[in-house]
Amino acid sequence: MAKLPVRGIEALKPKAAGYKVTADRGLYLRVAPDGTKTWLVRYVVAGNQIQARLPRPYGSNGADGHMSLAQAVTENARIQSLARDGIDFQVRRAEADRAAAEAKAAALAANAPVRTLFGWRLPCPTVATPSGLCTRCRLARSCGSCTRSRRNRPKGLRPRSMRST
Numbered sequence: 209m210a211k212l213p214v215r216g217i218e219a220l221k222p223k224a225a226g227y228k229v230t231a232d233r234g235l236y237l238r239v240a241p242d243g244t245k246t247w248l249v250r251y252v253v254a255g256n257q258i259q260a261r262l263p264r265p266y267g268s269n270g271a272d273g274h275m276s277l278a279q280a281v282t283e284n285a286r287i288q289s290l291a292r293d294g295i296d297f298q299v300r301r302a303e304a305d306r307a308a309a310e311a312k313a314a315a316l317a318a319n320a321p322v323r324t325l326f327g328w329r330l331p332c333p334t335v336a337t338p339s340g341l342c343t344r345c346r347l348a349r350s351c352g353s354c355t356r357s358r359r360n361r362p363k364g365l366r367p368r369s370m371r372s373t
Contacts (some may be wrong), residue, residue: 212237214268214277220245231277235284237266247280251291260287260298 212231220229222243228236236248245266250259262283267274275283287297 212277217245217266217277218268232281232284234288235280247275247283249284249287251287251297253291253294253296258296258298 212229217229217231217237220237220239222239222241224241226238226240228238228248231237231247234250236250238246238248240246247262247264247266248259249262250257252258262275262280264273264275266277266280268276290297290300
């Protein structure tokens, strides 16, 4: 297969319908009708052909959250080698994201005050009235985020709008 040079990618113009151009073996560039150029990778794992979009669109210099041709070819080679070993990179990336989220949650829990661990709520940041209720609680009876919301408020304390006359 012919490899697509950078000049060839720059020369691609949007058409009425989106189209794909082969950049390398298993690597495609999709040109959308609005002119957006995104990278697609096709690989085979366990006999199933899978097509995945790379997370960043095309950009010639690789800056500003874009992926250059060289970066896309390198990423494609990595994905193809994982596929030859029978590993789906999307599953692996999802597992890594899940592990990172769990590590972040554990780090936050380790540094969290005791009152947040047991579901106690902190005072609402919009407290503006002399009674200690936030403006939303006073108007809507409960905003759900302040210490005097329905669930966390002691039974004797009620906003004026809820008091029986």
